[in-house]
Amino acid sequence: MSFGSATQEATKARWSARAAVILSALRATLSAWPPSRWLMHLVASRGPSGRALAISLPYAWLLVFFLAPFAIVLKISFSEADVAIPPYTAIFGFVDDLESLYVEIKLNLSNYVLLVEDSLYYRAYLNSLRIAAISTALTLAVGLPLAYAMARAPQRWRGTLLMMVILPFWTSSLIRVYAWIGILKNEGLLNGFLQWLGIINEPLAIMNFDIAVYIGIVYSYLPFMVLPLYASLEKLDLSLLEAAADLGCRPIKAFWVITVPLAMPGIIAGCFLVFIPVVGEVVIPDLLGGSETLMIGKTLWSEFFNNHDWPVASAVAIILLLVLVVPIVLFQRHQAARQEAAR
């Protein structure tokens, strides 16, 4: 897979494959986002018609941008690859056998059978879940101390610190991932620096291994972890920690028995926000990982662009969605429970 000219297309493919995932996560965050709540409230306060409009708006959005693409992808997944434009066969056909006219529906299940039979696919799925799980844990391990330090920083520093977390996201993620190549490659900045220090004699093999993918993912998804963590840590009443100390609890233990349980809503939200999109991540494993790094997003990409097998690519996407439905539903439930508790 070469990336030189295809980067734009790659980004597009990445987004279309993950649109469903992102939309659903977005919807959850958006409904909790104050301005959108105010807007809804404003529209709702304008009477019954306003209320209907307010309700229909998100539904219309979901219909157009979520359900319709999903239906199209689902349809393609049941077709056969063909050398045509578009490169798949039709499912629906009109049959006119002189006596009557009827609609013929041909559902081709061989794409799904392939996913089960060819070990490549389920290994890719499992590996994606594994990489997503490990990198979520790593992001949490990095994000928790960071968010904790931010929440405990003097009030006047907090805005600046938050900005520093968010700011890199104003530039293209692709460029930032590319920058990591320059850092991690054998003759890159990191190895050069370590060799200059004399810590290592030969360059560390990071680039094109899973470790580079983890570094890239942790770096790219850190804000999704830090922001919800910061939000729940900042709310923590410090007198609770004093009370714990007063009752004989050492600070380190108090962190585990008071701070972590009370930050749990933020920890759960952050983990879902990282885990769900990372499962379908394509650019980071493609740029930083090696040929050994098997992830479903990459598989989907190569089915689509290299093999031009849209039906199999669609089936991969549908199964990916089904795999992600479990964590997404859990996440939604968690958000709902949180809103319930906050009431």
Next chain:
Amino acid sequence: MSNGLPAGPAPRRIYEPWDDSQAKALLSISNVSRSYGSVTAVDQVSLDIYAGEFFALLGPSGCGKTTLLRILAGFERPQSGRVTLDGADMTEVPPYRRPVNMMFQSYALFPHMTVEDNIAFGLRQEGTPSREIKRRVAEALDLVQLETYGKRKPHQLSGGQKQRVALARSLVKRPKLLLLDEPLGALDRKLREETQFELMTIQERVGITFVIVTHDQDEAMTMASRIAVMDRGRIAQVATPTEIYEQPNSRYVATFIGSVNIFEGNLVVEGGKSLVRSAEAGCDIALAQAPALAAGHRVWVAVRPEKFEIARDTTPSGATNCVSGVVWDIGYLGNLSTYRVKLDSGKIVIATEANRTRLTERTITWEDRVTLRWTPQAGVALLS
């Protein structure tokens, strides 16, 4: 306390270890100071608190009483001075190693734990066996009359119930010292008054030394064995509630506790007796305990409003301990009537009278000329 009293019915035992030179203080605070930047929150405070006391730190907000309490809990380090508890130096001991517990103003109940788990928290840190924990938690819940609330979460409790859980949690470890930061501050008036007596009962039952921070003088007067009145980081006076009220040592203390009339004057000596000649009062003031100072020294005489005897007559002024003026305002409080009397010097004096009989018609009314008399025992000379 037995000081050669005649045998017979046992003398009433009064708890006054602070007057006993043999008594050893449980808690000694010596020359403790703490400042934040240019603000001195606690300034050279020294205090001895005895086992079994219910000690109140009283003062307006910002007087340093909470900082002092937090120093005792270990949340703040004093910049100078020492804190000794039961003979052991506590100054550098972190809060989690002190045999001291605190009841927080906000209660600081752990929101993710049940009432039982909140109370058990301190015991679990000590590694108390679980059967023992169970028994002591039940005991503590019983003490604060919340036996059936153990499984609830803090957000399912009322303010008064939370306050009791906080109390139970801070008592269950049987600390040597219990610190209470405005424990009744968040309760409404009626509940607060009930809880005051309940706190006293609980303190007697458990026998733990209480140090309470409050800005409410009634609370301190009702509950405390002794009160330290604080003013801008310093201790203005430490005494029993009665002494604080009847023998304040400064105008600050006299005016902080209850209402008081203060007459400024100078000492004069007439016929071997010291009097205070006050232009404000328009008379000489005789005192049961006149300060042993040279004539001409400036003193203030404090007289509580209820010590006045108010009468509707027009005795010519000039008599000692007798001022006259015109009734400016009358406040009827049901049990008391408050008279604001404007003296001839222009000073307004407050006098209260208990309404012992049902009031059908006032004997004294607005614009009446009245005299206010008081006994030499009623006035207190203040030097600052």
